Amino acid sequence: MSADERERRGARRRGGFWRDNSLTLVFGTAFLVVLACQAVVGHAEFNEALTVDGLQTIGLGEYVTTSDFAVDVTENWQSEFLQFFLYIFGTVWLLQRGSPESKELHKAGPESDREQRLGDHARSDSPRWAGTKDWRQRVYSRSLGIVMGCLFLGSWSAQSVAGVAAYDEQQLRQLQAPVGWAEYLVLPDFWSRTLQNWQSELLAVAAMVILSVYLRQRGSPESKPVGAAHTSTGVEG
Structure with a gap:
C-alpha cells in the first residue's frame, strides 16, 4: 500500500x-x-x-x-454560474504570475494525458471515464465547465421568462400594453438586471486573482502559504 x-x-x-x-x-x-x-x-x-x-x-x-421573486433569484444565479463557467475555461489558458488562482506559468493549455491521468495514464482510483479513449473521455475531461455553462444558460433563460412576466405585470398595473418574450430581451430592463450582476462577478474574480498575489490567508487553499514568495504561482496553502 x-x-x-x-x-x-x-x-x-x-x-x-x-x-x-x-x-x-x-x-x-x-x-x-x-x-x-x-x-x-x-x-x-x-x-x-x-x-x-x-x-x-x-x-x-x-x-x-410570483414572477417578481423568481426573477430576483434567477438573475443572481445566472451571474454566479457565468462567473464559474468563464473562470473554469479561462484558467486553462490564462495566467497570473504569483497567484494561487492561476496554474504554473509553464502549464498553460489542456496539459498532457500523463499530467491529467488520462487513457493509459489513468490510475486504479481514477474515474472510469478518465481511462477511456473515446468520446466519454472528451466529455468527462470538460464536464465541469459544460455543466456550469448549462446551469448558466438555464438560469439565464429562467430569468428572461420570469423577467418578462414581472415586467408585463408592472405594465398592466400602469395600464400599458404588455410585451412579448422576444421583445423583452432587447429592453433595458432585461439587460440592466443582467449587466449589473455580470460586472460585479467579473470584478470579484479579478480582485481575488490579483490580491492573492500579495495577501495571504493562513490555512486556506485559496491562498498561498504565508511565507511563499509573491512570485510563486499555482501554489496553494
Whole structure:
C-alpha cells in the first residue's frame, strides 16, 4: 500500500460525514437561510408596492410563486454560474504570475494525458471515464465547465421568462400594453438586471486573482502559504 493510500484511509477513519462534507453543508445551509430571508424581505417590499398602487396584499407563500421573486433569484444565479463557467475555461489558458488562482506559468493549455491521468495514464482510483479513449473521455475531461455553462444558460433563460412576466405585470398595473418574450430581451430592463450582476462577478474574480498575489490567508487553499514568495504561482496553502 502506497503512502498516499495510507494517508487517505487514515483521513477517512478520522473524519465523519459532517466533517468530510462540512464545506458543502455549511454553504448549502447558508444559501437556504439567505434565500428564506430574501423571500421575507422581498415579500414586504412587494406588498408595499401593492399598497401604493391600491391593490390587495398577498401572503408569503403566494409571493414565492410570483414572477417578481423568481426573477430576483434567477438573475443572481445566472451571474454566479457565468462567473464559474468563464473562470473554469479561462484558467486553462490564462495566467497570473504569483497567484494561487492561476496554474504554473509553464502549464498553460489542456496539459498532457500523463499530467491529467488520462487513457493509459489513468490510475486504479481514477474515474472510469478518465481511462477511456473515446468520446466519454472528451466529455468527462470538460464536464465541469459544460455543466456550469448549462446551469448558466438555464438560469439565464429562467430569468428572461420570469423577467418578462414581472415586467408585463408592472405594465398592466400602469395600464400599458404588455410585451412579448422576444421583445423583452432587447429592453433595458432585461439587460440592466443582467449587466449589473455580470460586472460585479467579473470584478470579484479579478480582485481575488490579483490580491492573492500579495495577501495571504493562513490555512486556506485559496491562498498561498504565508511565507511563499509573491512570485510563486499555482501554489496553494
